[in-house]
Amino acid sequence: MVILITGGAGYIGSHAVVEFLLAGHDVVVLDNLCNSSQISIERIKKITGIMPKFLVGDIRDHQLLDQIFSRYAIDAVVHFAGLKAVGESVKDPLNYFENNVNGSITLLQAMKKANVFNLVFSSSATVYGEPKNMPISEECPTGVPTNPYGRSKLMVEQILKDTAASDPRWSVALLRYFNPIGAHSSGFIGEDPNGPPNNLLPYISQVAIGKLQELSVYGDDYPTKDGTGIRDYIHVVDLAKGHVAALKYITSRSDIHVWNLGTGVGYSVLEMIKAFEHNSGIKIPYRIVQRRLGDIAECWSNPSKALNDLNWKAELGLSEMIKDTWNWQSNNPNGYQD
Ligand code: NAD
Ligand code: WQD
Secondary structure (H helix, E strand, O other): OEEEEEOOOOHHHHHHHHHHHHOOOEEEEEEOOOOOOOHHHHHHHHHHOOOOEEEEOOOOOHHHHHHHHHHOOOOEEEEOOOOOOHHHHHHOHHHHHHHHHHHHHHHHHHHHHOOOOEEEEEEEHHHHOOOOOOOEOOOOOOOOOOOHHHHHHHHHHHHHHHHHHHOOOOEEEEEEEOEEEOOOOOOOOOOOOOOOOOOHHHHHHHHHOOOOOOEEEEOOOOOOOOOOOEEOEEEHHHHHHHHHHHHHHHOOOOEEEEEEEOOOOOEEHHHHHHHHHHHHOOOOOEEEEOOOOOOOOEEOEOOHHHHHHHOOOOOOOHHHHHHHHHHHHHHOOOHHHO
């Protein structure tokens, strides 16, 4: 198949491009590089031996999308492009809704015009809000995400549900990611945050490399095993493979389908620090500070629907997640700027 991958130069997108290429698909990447580097595309070639077609451009550009759909015989779209920084979304919600919601609408309009109806969308466990019971399965009702970023994901999910209901030609996968971490085992591609990282693993790895002094642990008074927040961390390569499996499933069926992509196992912040120290041999200085506004105590998935439907499950464990994060960080201390 010929697949348009929006946001394919970014963290998860670049790993997905690798897996789609390795699965034998042709890939066209569209990315405006607002949070990524074109070097990731060259690195994809180093890993796969294949150079994906790469276009610098914006998903909100109607004309460009029309040109892309008329120039390439696109069969499906895998849609990663979007802004994802929670704190930034609180400061500038309009920019988040404009990019994530309007951008998705523009993309859907262009797809419909071009008669392309297969879509895999990057959603997030954040759409569950603050669920009462763990683990979270897909039947769990969506909640109220605690920030504009999360609400933009839920809005796009709702738009996609209405769109799929309006026309049986649509085949849509909503993939709700838990906490993606890790990097490709080659060390050629990985997460390269702009400025100080917001997420736990990138922060820990920048402490380990000496760019940041110490980790702030946001609260140790949650009702969890050691008082710190619990999350379901998933290796980005497993996550990327989930997209290949989801696309295969939807191309032979119409309608909209939802899958959690997680491991089903939760680790606390203190367990993550210990695991990082164990797998890298580096001590991580940390300090317990106040809870971070909007954080929930715990969040982990029931991933069995993806196993039943897609025959997909996460294969890589915590030590691989950490070793690969550290391999990427230590080989590329300044990310793609090295
Ligand atoms: P990322 O920022 O590394 O990748 C997103 C890519 O989209 C970037 O390369 C960016 O340049 C591009 N982009 C943004 N707006 C664009 C636009 N208007 N037009 C074209 N390109 C645009 O982020 P990521 O971690 O790889 O996340 C990918 C997707 O997965 C996002 O939609 C994100 O919301 C979602 N997601 C991420 C996580 C996570 O923890 N990383 C969790 C759940 C869901
Ligand atoms: C994990 C745990 C923190 C940083 C966010 C988004 C979510 C999704 C994934 C896109 C929590 C603790 C963190 C630090 C810490 N993104 N922590 N010190 O909050 O589960 O999810 O990223 O969809 O929408 O909200 O991930 O990595 O930020 O935090 O103690 O410096 O680590 O409190 O318990 P989170 P995270």
